Amino acid sequence: MRDLVFEKENSALLLVNLQNAFLHPEGALSKAGLDGTRLNKVIDPIRQLKEAFQVKKRPVIYMQHTQRPNGADVGLLNDLLPSFQDLEFSMEGTWDCEFIDQLKPDESDYIVKKHRFSSFYQTDLEDLLVKLNVDTLVIAGVPTNVCVESTVRDAYYRDYKIYVPQEATASYTEEQEQWSLSNVEFPFARVVSVKELLHELLVQVI
Numbered sequence: 001m002r003d004l005v006f007e008k009e010n011s012a013l014l015l016v017n018l019q020n021a022f023l024h025p026e027g028a029l030s031k032a033g034l035d036g037t038r039l040n041k042v043i044d045p046i047r048q049l050k051e052a053f054q055v056k057k058r059p060v061i062y063m064q065h066t067q068r069p070n071g072a073d074v075g076l077l078n079d080l081l082p083s084f085q086d087l088e089f090s091m092e093g094t095w096d097c098e099f100i101d102q103l104k105p106d107e108s109d110y111i112v113k114k115h116r117f118s119s120f121y122q123t124d125l126e127d128l129l130v131k132l133n134v135d136t137l138v139i140a141g142v143p144t145n146v147c148v149e150s151t152v153r154d155a156y157y158r159d160y161k162i163y164v165p166q167e168a169t170a171s172y173t174e175e176q177e178q179w180s181l182s183n184v185e186f187p188f189a190r191v192v193s194v195k196e197l198l199h200e201l202l203v204q205v206i
Contacts, residue, residue: 004161004190006200012059012134013049016119016141016148018103019065021090023142028089028096034172039142043102045168045194046140052201054108059132061110062099063119065147066092117150126158136161138197139189140168145180152184162189165197 021027023039030036053060067090090097105111114123129137137160141148148169155162164184171177185191 004163006163006197007136007161008056008058008201010134011053011136011138012061012129012132013053014061014063014119014125014137014139014141014151015046015050015103016063016139016151017065017143018046018062018099018141019090019096020098020100021065021096023100028087029172031087032089036172038172038174038177039170042140042142042168042170043100045165046103048194048198049138049140049165049168050103052198053138054106056201058201059110059134060105060108061112061125061128062105063123063125063141063147063151064097064099064111064113065090065115066097066113067115068092117147118154119147119151120154120158121150129160134160136163138163138165140165142170143176144169144171145176146171149180149184152189156188163197164189164191165194166191167194 022029023036024030025036027036050060069091088094088096099105110128112123112125112128114121116122119125137155139148139152139155139162152162152164164181166181171180181191
């Protein structure tokens with residue numbers, strides 16, 4: 001997808017799982033034994049991207065992973081990883097489900113709830129993108145190899161042009177992260193640097 005031309009006029013920034021459950025050292029996934037410290041490296045790059053999108057008055061959309069207390073909306077996740085239910089992983093109404101302090105949504109941002117890995121599965125995201133006249137997505141967030149990659153694949157099937165800023169996504173291990181970026185780069189998305197995207201967004205072509 002190296003021949004794609006980034007069209008900022010039709011773009012949106014999609015931020016996946018920027019929640020205490022995933023990024024905070026006291027979050028459920030850290031308590032489950034996953035090393036969330038690697039994921040915090042996305043905070044500053046995502047902040048830069050968000051500021052640039054706001055300058056250009058382009059939509060910023062937060063995907064919030066939630067689950068009901070009875071676990072009815074998470075499918076097989078609790079069967080595969082039963083400790084997540086015990087830790088109240090990203091449960092509605094809990095601190096674990098809230099967005100991290102460093103990257104809380106602003107009033108102008110959009111929030112879409114999801115219950116599965118993909119941001120498109122049984123959510124209102126696609127309807128929102130149609131209303132906003134968006135055909136280009138910059139997808140950032142965590143984990144790269146689970147929710148981000150699932151979202152990229154589903155966006156591709158819906159014919160969105162997709163850009164993944166490599167510094168603005170992370171997994172719990174470097175191997176997971178790099179393998180996933182390799183997976184999405186061919187053929188689903190264009191993997192680029194944050195610097196490249198900021199240039200495309202902010203530099204005026206005369």
